[in-house]
Amino acid sequence: MSLKPSDSSENLILPVSDPPKDLDGERHHKADEKLFKGSAMTKRGANAAISYMTCAVLLVLFNKAALSSYNFPSANVLTLLQMVCSCCFLYLLRSWRIISFTANESLVISDNSPTFVSLKTLRHTSPLAGTYLLYMIVTMESVRGVNVPMYTTLRRTTVVFTMIVEYILVGQRYTSSVIFSVGLIVFGAFTAGARDLSFDSYGYAVVFMSNITTAIYLATISRIGKTSGLNSFGLMWCNGIMCGPVLFIWTLLRGDLKMTINFPYLFSPGFIVVLLFSCILAFFLNYSIFLNTTLNSAVTQTISGNLKDLFTIGFGWIIFGGLPFDIWNIIGQLLGFAGSALYAYYKLVGK
Incomplete structure (x- = not known):
């Protein structure tokens, strides 16, 4: 079976935005069905x-x-290597016509284009x-600044920054149930970190800066991902070809490449x-971030990060260590996970 893109609705597309619609304007993608009756999540x-x-x-x-x-x-060189590898994967998959960069097959750019997307689209996603x-x-x-368990604990406060940014950008408001669950997450995070004996002011400051940049990034995905006409692969491709050269020059000027050699x-x-x-x-992480943020929301993406922290903290303790055992840390972790679970429940039932 040919994988060449066409206007046929039978072609497999992996959209970040809304799924294809039929002639009556109704969504017909089976995978877009509700998780269960009454659920707010597909x-x-x-x-x-x-x-x-x-x-x-x-x-x-x-x-x-x-x-x-x-x-x-x-860390900059590691980021650069990840970006270069992602661009190589995307270039090969797109050249072999295994994937598309657009959420609508009729918008596919001719392979004669050296970047696979138009300059107008590149400007839109800048x-x-x-x-x-x-x-x-x-x-x-x-990641370098603090131990793995405390890193995941401090990162849990990202959800507050995300909610603030979404409110500023799109006026998004949240129910009292969601606000309560988020408050429980943050309270648990500060409870867990209160007795951290390996406190590092620089490391903590960098993590909080990471929270702010994450919130802005996810809110930007939520807006541009739905208006650019690109799917997650297309958004990743635009990021790579625009950010790659900048990051390469930055690592060269800082001497990071010489240290790597x-x-x-x-x-x-x-x-x-x-x-x-x-x-x-x-x-794969970049792809799933674009998909999760646009199909659900920026806040849901952040909460998903909180839920996965149970495994990250466990493996971090086992493999890397670095966090002394403390009853308040355990209580804080449990409160944070309880808040994340409550948010997931409210999301599922539509509250």
């Missing part, structure tokens, strides 16, 4: 959230292994590319395996 939305959580847990651990266990000198670059750089640095474990088999998995997981 089956596609639930699958996107689960995929994100799986990729996020694994990527944090592999990034931490590269930056801390192997002491890789530059704000997203800028916030993506800032988000990636700050987030990668924040002199890195003693650069050709170590163990480090190469860690680096390879980090790049592959970054590709």
Whole structure:
């Protein structure tokens, strides 16, 4: 069966925005059905959230292994390598016509275009590319700054920043049930971090900066992802070709590339395996972030990150350590997970 794009509705498209509609304007994509009767979340939305959580847990651990266990000198170079690998994957898949970059087959750009998308589309997605670059750089640095369990604890406060940004940008309002669940998450986060004996002011500051950039990035996805005509692959491609050159120049000027060349474990088999998995997981994580944010919401994307933290914290304690056992930390973690579970429940039942 040919994989060449056409106007046929039988072609497999992986949209970030709304699914295709029939002649009467009704959605007919079976995967877009509600998760269950009365649910506010679709089956596609639930699958996107689960995929994100799986990729996020694994990527944090592999990034931490590269930056801390192997002491890789530059988070920026790691980000650049992930971006280059993602662009290579996308270029090959698009050239072989396995994927499309648009949410509507009739909008597919001719393969004669060197970038696969129009310059007008690139200009339209440039704000997203800028916030993506800032988000990636700050987030990668924040992983190095604190231990894995405390990193995930502080990152849980991202949901507050996300709600504020969504309110400012689109006037999004939330029910009292959602506000209560978010308040429980934040209270649990501060309870868990109150007795952290490995306090690092710089590390904590970077994590909170990461929270702010994440909120702006997710809100930008929610807006531009629905108006650009691109699916998640197209948005990732635009980010890569616009952010890649900027990040390369930045690492060159900072001397990060020179440090990487002199890195003693650069050709170590163990480090190469860690680096390879980090790049592959970054590709799938970016895709799932775009899909989850647009199919659900920026806040749901943030809550999905909170729910997956149970596994991240457990693996972080086992593999990397760094957080002394403390009863208040345990209580805070449980409160945070309870708040995340409540939000997920309210999302499912539509409250």
